[in-house]
Amino acid sequence: MSLSGEISKTSAVEDFRFKSYELLLELDAANNKMMMLVSARELSGVKWSAAVERHSDAYGAWISHMNEYSGSNPFTS
Template sequence: MASIDDFRFESHQLLLELDAATMGMMQLVSSKCVSGPNWDAAIKRQHDAYERWDTFIGVPAVEASQNTPPVG
């Protein structure tokens, strides 16, 4: 079972990639390049990054609660 530090590390890595992918898309938008192979690649990168994040964060609550210390 992963520790909270493992969760935080993996979460941070996934969010960095998602942020980089989103910024890449926004740079293309600002340069008015919203079609073609570069745009298609940017969309795929952002979509894949989001899917990895969504899959990671979608851990069932019961499993996730076993990794956190009790409150109180």
């Protein structure tokens, strides 16, 4: 593999890792918000609906990102 190919592979791995980290931070924040609402017994209403939507969006984004690499390993391809 040429130097430019190695740099491209490294860049792709770093892009994957950064995007994964970013998406997992949002998913974690969405989970935390929902758990706070559960603790506060706020399981309905506008706040709950917004938290459910945020969690659904974060999970959907994570799954979409993972599906981009379905059948391949971004660390070895």
